[in-house]
Amino acid sequence: MSDVTGVLVVLGALAVLAAPGLLRLKEAYRLRQRETVEDALKVLIELGEQRPANMADILAGRLHLSRRAALRLIQLLSERGLLRVEDDHVRLTPLGRALGLHVVRAHRLWECYLSDDAAVPLKDVHRLAEKAEHHLSPHDVRRLEARMGYPRYDPHGDPIPREGDEEVDRPGTPLTAWPVGTPARIVHVEDEPESLFAQVLAEGLTPGTQVIVVERSPQGLHLQADGNDIWLATVVASHVHVAPVPQDLPQTTGNMTLAEVPEGMPVKVVGLSPEVRGLLRRRLLDLGFTRGAVVEPVLRSSFGRGDPTAYRVRGTLIALRREQAQHIFVEPVNQAHQEEHHENADENARAHTVNT
Amino acid sequence: MKTPTKTRARTLLTPECEACPLFVNQLGIDLSNWDYLVALAGNPNTGKSTLFNRLTGLKQHVGNWPGKTVTRAEGGFEFNGKRYKLVDLPGTYSLLSASVEEEVARDFILFGHPDVVVIVVDATALERNLNLVLQVLEITDKVVVALNLMDEAKRKGIRVEHRRLARELGVPVVPIVARTGEGISYLMQAVEDVAAGRVPLRPRRVPLSPSLRQAVDKLAPRVQAIFPDVSAPRWVAIRLLDGDLSVEEAVRTGQLGALAPTSPRPALATPTPDDGHVHFPEGEALVQQAHELRRSLAADFRDRLVEALYAEASRITRAVVQAEGSRASSWEERIDRLVTHPVWGLPLMLLGLAVAFWITIVGANYPSELLARFLFTVEDMGVALFQRVGLPWWITGFFWQGVYRGLAWVVSVMLPPMAIFFPIFTILEDLGYLPRVAFNLDWLFKRVGAHGKQALTMTMGFGCNAAGVIATRIIESPRERLIAILTNNFVPCNGRWPTLIMLGTVFVAAAFPPGLSALIAAGSVVAAVVVGIVFTFLTSWLLSRTLLRGEASAFTLELPPYRRPDIKRILYTSLIDRTIFVLWRAVIMAAPAGGVIWILANIYVGGASLAQHIATFLDPFGRLLGLDGVILLAYIIAIPANEIVVPTMIMIYSGAGAMVEAESLAELRTLFVDQAGWTLLTAISLMLFAVLHNPCSTTILTIWKETRSLKWATVGALMPLSIAFLVTFLVARAWYLFF
């Protein structure tokens, strides 16, 4: 009898001790479940108008689930009123669509935050945003959006849906299908599989970069980007999507960057690379690195081999690291007419302002 | 030769002002019953704080680098019978970007209801400064432009037609030299006229691009209709289109009326009890409309806006500025080339530091002795007096040998070196050398994943680590700012380097001939500082890889032109301010500590004093680190303030032995070496420990205030301490191995 009581007491004590842990486990499970649900919605959103019949397989593949778990997930989604199973395919309900778009929005805005404000390397932002997207409320996302200055594209070039949007579109043509010789702007780089993504990044081909296809052969493409020659294999190139260069953007191909300018040579700013965004972009503009400004490198940090370098701009001396200087596109100023150019440059900027 | 130039410089601005007194009555911090509220805004480093000090008689810190002021300061003055409240704001390049340190300035201009905004402008870099002026003019008409640094402009051959500039901007422009006070009465006259509404203001508006103008034209009338009090509907519209959070919030809650300088807040909104938020449907709708309109704009309309501002600024500059000769004088460039030279730059920096310490050591030696002798004579007299009156021995002991002696030690050991080192350091700061140091060292900071401006916050740490921690606000990236905060402690503050100087002089230099000793002492102090810097980089690197993982972010730093240091002000601030500061710290920190030490040294338990008991208990642990129990005890007592470490050690050692007073360094040497048994290892370990150990309690508190996080305050305290333990332990191990 007393043995039994003893065992019971011990078990009871254990239960009391373990209860908080169990609760936490349950919470974690619920969270995981929510994450899975949201991830599934994201996959459905990204599929857009396509409604393939083998949804369970697609989900199983994308979310690393077994086929049975994927089927259960679809079941769960339809129980919660997030999707409807119709004949052989599934369709998102308005509720499911809204929730899915919220998650996509959260994901892409968080990527913007990571790459612009937190200076996280581009190759890591996707992975980190995969976690964070589940912890942001619509209110958080709205604030984040405002703080990031209402960006239209995430760092991969994917469009960020606005609040209340019905769907997301993916613009752009694969580089493999782009005509030779026409300037193009990278709008999207497929971030999966990661190895290909890393290869593309290693070539400096980030969204916003302007490229020209010089030559196409069965093995691959010969490109020119920011004055560099690049060769891409066809598989890799098919992961890069491009679009025409918008009218209001400065053409940056063929121009040098401020980082390449030798000391003492005055140059004129053509524009900032779209890669500089957020606070840094505004800061550079405020310091006077606007289109048409005449800039001259006057002082190179000899210890860092020119990193940072101090530039004379608008009568002041501003030091920039190489990473920043690389994002400022410039063209030479004719030495003899330097002053005159300086005046014209700003006139041009004014004229341009009126035109846009 | 010198006088004529000076006269000409004066007559350039205000011929009659040589004779006329400044009609300003400085009121310091007396802010009662002011008639007008005036804000000082402007780009960083244009002399706002200098002007503030001149008007209020206060002593805001000034320095020749952008970002010296990071919080706002207030003061008062009287002019023509009207009382003014003056607010000194941190410098800001723009009202559009609003980084952390600039938000203070922006919010005050927006929501602080100033009657007049005085924009202090650098006459030698007008174009860049006008960018901000044009932006402020979009918000408020009540602006006076103070064209400062006219003396520098003259020196560089830059002539500014200020009347034409006033016509172009549509607001008064007054040339001044904030440092000497020239032109300030004219400036104040203009401020008064604007505040009283006596001058017609026709501020210039910047032309917008057609698409932006269309959007603004749609939005602005609605803003005006909903908020009739708002004086700048156009600007509010632009900010809404740009997605400015604080403006959006003000619109949503119906409190935008706060933007109007004079009117009270309109009670448009009705607070709803259910969620505690204020809802104002019309405002919400306005924000929504702004979101819709934003989609019609080109993605980079913000770029276009700044471009338009600069185009205008550049047009005005060309119209009003005549520059003779080159833009930068050639000697400035030559100096810049020298201080950033691949071979000479770094040695020059260290040499400068060594010279500063050398002057300090040589100069402080004699006054220190003199002070000690004087203060201890006072002690003897005091003791005699107390004994004659017949007070019990423990009152005499506690008061004179405890409280007073602690105070006397701190004053005589700390005051002279500080009074010499600080002016030297401030001269370097005023000259504009510090940003060059940041420029030189940035590549190293970048390697370790930190920010180049950390060099600036470190140099502030030489003065006081708490001040260094506050100065980190100039670093935009939160991650890099935390690194700067957590590692600031590795630069020895003024409470610690007298310890280093004492050790350098008593131990290292004693081994060399007397002629060289000061030089060697200075060298060893520099070596200690270098150790601190090395550990700054090491821990920054470690933090970037562990707790604060991340890559180096953007770095933009303005290198200000060299300016002639204001020697008079420097001497005043460093001597008077420092003296008061040190005396005050001595009174609140050292005096109580002295009392505690006396009690510990005079309560006997089982044949030994409490101090001896504790020291004996700590001794084995101290030995492990190459130190001893007394030193550890001293550091425990000195947690509130590092200044009292050396005095505490002296008092415990001498309290235990027969030694009464150690007035000269030679006697100190006898005390430490002969009585306490110090070796060279003790000195080295102590030097390392002094550089690396935990920050004082004030600094820890400041870290907590700046980060609002208990976790980081704890890390900030314990990380250096563990590093100090580890390093001294390893050094002691190595030492025992070889000797």
Ligand SMILES: Nc1nc2c(ncn2[C@@H]2O[C@H](COP(=O)(O)OP(=O)(O)OP(=O)(O)O)[C@@H](O)[C@H]2O)c(=O)[nH]1
């Ligand atoms: N030659 C000269 N130097 C000046 C004058 N006014 C200010 N200075 C110097 O300019 C430097 C900057 O002055 P501050 O008053 O600290 O400038 P600030 O605008 O408050 O700077 P932040 O607080 O960084 O925004 C200091 O070294 C001053 O001594 C002036 O009229 N003439």
Ligand SMILES: [Mg+2]
């Ligand atoms: Mg200031």
